[in-house]
Amino acid sequence: MKTQEMNRDWIATARTLSQALPYLQRYTGATVVIKLGGHAMGSDEAMDDFARDVVLMRQVGINPVIVHGGGPMINAMLERLEIKSDFVNGKRVTDAATVEVVEMVLSGVVNKRIVQAINRQGGKAVGLSGKDANLIVCDQTNPDLGFVGTPADMNPAILHELFANDTIPVIAPLGAGRNGETYNINGDTAAGAIASALQADRLLLLTDVAGVKNGEGEVLTELKAQQIRDLTKEGVIAGGMIPKTETALSAIEKGVRAVVILDGRAPNACLLELFTEHGAGSLIRAD
16 A cells, blocks of 8 residues: 555656646746745755755756845844944934944855755855945945945846856845945845846745735736736735835836746745746736
8 A cells, every 4th residue: 555655656746747847948048036035044944945946947957046135134143243223214224334244144144054055955056245246236225224225237247157157146135336335235126136137037036925915815826017006006015015026027127027926935936936837926927
């Protein structure tokens, strides 16, 4: 009986692989930018699962790019160092002391944790930030917010070099100022800017919700840009979902083929989205 059950499991696995073939072919050579949020990183086990999925993507010919956040880790370090934060309209003021901590945490602890996880799974990952090779040159977003930047000039040549060497870039959302400053960038904004610069096939925004929901709380699996605008105007899209959908609309307008907002805590979320018929989360396309 046990052998029969095992055989059924193996057959189901083989069938799943077979059904994935058209999608594997579809994405060969494609660039997929993945925004990994601080909350979506979870446990070491969850990180290893994510890293395994990324290595598999690279193995089948996709060029994955990881852009990560790290808000919870930054908050914990600021608290440990007893550096107090001021807020303007709900946004943290990033002064000189704070931006040093942000860079230390993002480019150091968080970035290297992701790089090591991918390398442990047999991949070849390299960590960098938007400051490296002037990948992201920023203008100051708002003087009242201090060292917070908005991407202005993108220089993705370094990423193409890494792709050519089968290397997975892992990018911390920091940018270079025009006068040597270091700017902190919203992680979703950085991911959108990088996806646009690469004309990516997909931008996957991993978050801690299942996707964009309608007024009844049901996840909308496919949306056009105008639907996003309408739902925002109606107040259905609100709170933390607004910057994500704004990032999606901006990326699509700049040439990204589609954006998906999905739950990064779900097992194999990226593989489900790319390699199955039903996908995962909310897929947003141009009108």
